[in-house]
Amino acid sequence: MSTSPRGQEAARTTTADRLRAFESPCDDCAIRETSVCEVLDPAQLARLRTITTVVRLDPHSTLFQEGEAAEHLSNVVEGAVKLYKLLPDGRRQITGFLFPGDFLGVALNKTYAYSAEAITKLRLCRFPRQRMENLLKELPNLEHRLLEMAGNELVAAQDQMLLLGRKTARERLASFLLMLARRARARGQPENPLPLPMSRADIADYLGLTIETVSRTFTQLRKDGTIALPEQTRVELVNRAKLEELAEGG
Amino acid sequence: MSTSPRGQEAARTTTADRLRAFESPCDDCAIRETSVCEVLDPAQLARLRTITTVVRLDPHSTLFQEGEAAEHLSNVVEGAVKLYKLLPDGRRQITGFLFPGDFLGVALNKTYAYSAEAITKLRLCRFPRQRMENLLKELPNLEHRLLEMAGNELVAAQDQMLLLGRKTARERLASFLLMLARRARARGQPENPLPLPMSRADIADYLGLTIETVSRTFTQLRKDGTIALPEQTRVELVNRAKLEELAEGG
DNA sequence: CGGTTCATTGATTCGCGTCAATGCAGGTGG
DNA sequence: CCACCTGCATTGACGCGAATCAATGAACCG
Numbered sequence: 001m002s003t004s005p006r007g008q009e010a011a012r013t014t015t016a017d018r019l020r021a022f023e024s025p026c027d028d029c030a031i032r033e034t035s036v037c038e039v040l041d042p043a044q045l046a047r048l049r050t051i052t053t054v055v056r057l058d059p060h061s062t063l064f065q066e067g068e069a070a071e072h073l074s075n076v077v078e079g080a081v082k083l084y085k086l087l088p089d090g091r092r093q094i095t096g097f098l099f100p101g102d103f104l105g106v107a108l109n110k111t112y113a114y115s116a117e118a119i120t121k122l123r124l125c126r127f128p129r130q131r132m133e134n135l136l137k138e139l140p141n142l143e144h145r146l147l148e149m150a151g152n153e154l155v156a157a158q159d160q161m162l163l164l165g166r167k168t169a170r171e172r173l174a175s176f177l178l179m180l181a182r183r184a185r186a187r188g189q190p191e192n193p194l195p196l197p198m199s200r201a202d203i204a205d206y207l208g209l210t211i212e213t214v215s216r217t218f219t220q221l222r223k224d225g226t227i228a229l230p231e232q233t234r235v236e237l238v239n240r241a242k243l244e245e246l247a248e249g250g
Numbered sequence: 251m252s253t254s255p256r257g258q259e260a261a262r263t264t265t266a267d268r269l270r271a272f273e274s275p276c277d278d279c280a281i282r283e284t285s286v287c288e289v290l291d292p293a294q295l296a297r298l299r300t301i302t303t304v305v306r307l308d309p310h311s312t313l314f315q316e317g318e319a320a321e322h323l324s325n326v327v328e329g330a331v332k333l334y335k336l337l338p339d340g341r342r343q344i345t346g347f348l349f350p351g352d353f354l355g356v357a358l359n360k361t362y363a364y365s366a367e368a369i370t371k372l373r374l375c376r377f378p379r380q381r382m383e384n385l386l387k388e389l390p391n392l393e394h395r396l397l398e399m400a401g402n403e404l405v406a407a408q409d410q411m412l413l414l415g416r417k418t419a420r421e422r423l424a425s426f427l428l429m430l431a432r433r434a435r436a437r438g439q440p441e442n443p444l445p446l447p448m449s450r451a452d453i454a455d456y457l458g459l460t461i462e463t464v465s466r467t468f469t470q471l472r473k474d475g476t477i478a479l480p481e482q483t484r485v486e487l488v489n490r491a492k493l494e495e496l497a498e499g500g
Numbered sequence: 501c502g503g504t505t506c507a508t509t510g511a512t513t514c515g516c517g518t519c520a521a522t523g524c525a526g527g528t529g530g
Numbered sequence: 531c532c533a534c535c536t537g538c539a540t541t542g543a544c545g546c547g548a549a550t551c552a553a554t555g556a557a558c559c560g
Contacts, residue, residue, distance in 0.1 A: 088500070
């Protein structure tokens with residue numbers, strides 16, 4: 001089926017999901033207060049719900065690829081997503097990571113400007129783009145919210161340009177860890193020790209470095225006493241002041 | 251006066267400007283069809299005009315600095331602007347250039363996320379942010395247009411991340427020249443030879459390089475026969491296919 | 501328990517940065 | 531009209547931070 005994500009659609013939308021999506025679905029949604037939905041009153045939420053499909057995906061499944069017609073927008077409910085662009089020879093730049101509460105496709109572009117892939121198991125609320133655009137005409141506060149979120153994304157993108165253009169490897173990694181911590185905190189999740197759901201390769205491709213440099217820089221910060229690495233997928237921010245200083249170019 | 255740009259406000263808004271802004275001002279505006287205004291009908295344009303001030307600035311004047319409260323949004327009518335972020339030690343990343351028809355502040359953020367400086371003589375239509383936000387409530391098509399423009403900026407920002415994170419100096423410069431050419435064409439201006447209103451330092455800080463590397467790379471492309479440099483502020487795109495290939499990582 | 505994948509560490513290379521000198525155009529005053 | 535300055539831009543010599551190439555280690559898993 002052409003409009004659905006590639007990769008195993010693991011536990012497909014279940015009957016329970018559908019029932020929930022039909023009756024009370026959003027009431028107990030963990031991300032309601034931090035996502036695009038936060039501006040909607042109950043009646044508006046019900047409208048949005050009519051165009052919503054809950055989708056579950058396995059790690060490594062591709063949501064869509066750069067250049068495809070943009071069929072859907074999504075709200076990440078659970079899990080993590082990476083967005084990336086490729087050069088023909090395979091060089092990759094990850095342009096962002098999405099976590100619960102983040103919205104995929106604020107820009108409303110007709111074609112996807114990047115590819116998207118699940119890092120972990122994923123749960124999404126998915127909206128057909130055309131129906132969403134129609135809905136926006138009736139819910140100006142929803143459109144206003146999208147503009148606000150687009151503004152936040154632009155600010156983040158500009159920070160990332162500063163990072164990629166002008167920061168050293170140490171500064172990049174420090175900025176990255178603090179960004180993850182800030183976002184984890186914003187959605188009320190543990191920020192110290194901080195989970196790192198993505199691989200070293202993903203971190204490298206996000207920071208414009210190689211795997212080896214990321215690894216060496218982790219080691220360096222660990223020997224510094226700035227961080228600790230109890231596991232590969234978890235960092236403890238031991239000296240946060242030091243990280244802040246590094247991130248700002250200190 | 252605290253709400254006005256620093257730097258000499260060269261030829262301040264003249265009586266003629268005010269008259270024009272009051273009566274027919276937008277009718278003969280060169281950028282009307284490519285700017286934020288293009289979606290407005292005459293009555294709506296008149297509404298927007300009531301909150302508009304025409305501002306003229308000299309080269310090198312600062313429009314605002316990162317971190318300040320965002321008092322105004324602007325539409326560039328004539329001239330060029332650079333947007334940049336600084337690290338405490340002076341490292342600079344230019345995050346964008348604005349040309350006629352471009353809008354400054356689509357994000358509607360409460361504080362400026364970057365500094366803005368005039369590259370050339372400048373003419374702007376300036377709108378108080380709060381009044382603009384009020385107006386958006388009444389003109390949903392204007393808000394929709396801003397969201398569309400924000401989407402375009404996001405796409406450009408992602409392209410720039412790919413450039414900064416993964417492209418070589420040659421590829422960066424090729425991408426840059428093609429981007430300028432594309433935008434010049436979009437506003438109906440000469441694209442070959444292509445004017446370069448910004449300095450080598452600005453180009454370097456936009457591409458995440460040094461002045462020297464930019465200069466050497468220009469020389470290299472010139473010796474290649476890919477471009478010609480009749481003057482310092484003008485490039486001729488001799489072999490555009492080669493540039494395209496380079497820009498895509500060929 | 502061997503195989504696979506990913507992270508770490510080491511040795512070496514290289515593209516771009518740094519430092520320094522020279523070139524070149526535009527403005528200014530004698 | 532020219533000497534001089536000043537602010538870019540270019541060019542050259544050299545160094546360094548991160549990339550590349552290669553090996554080893556550690557976790558996971560069928």
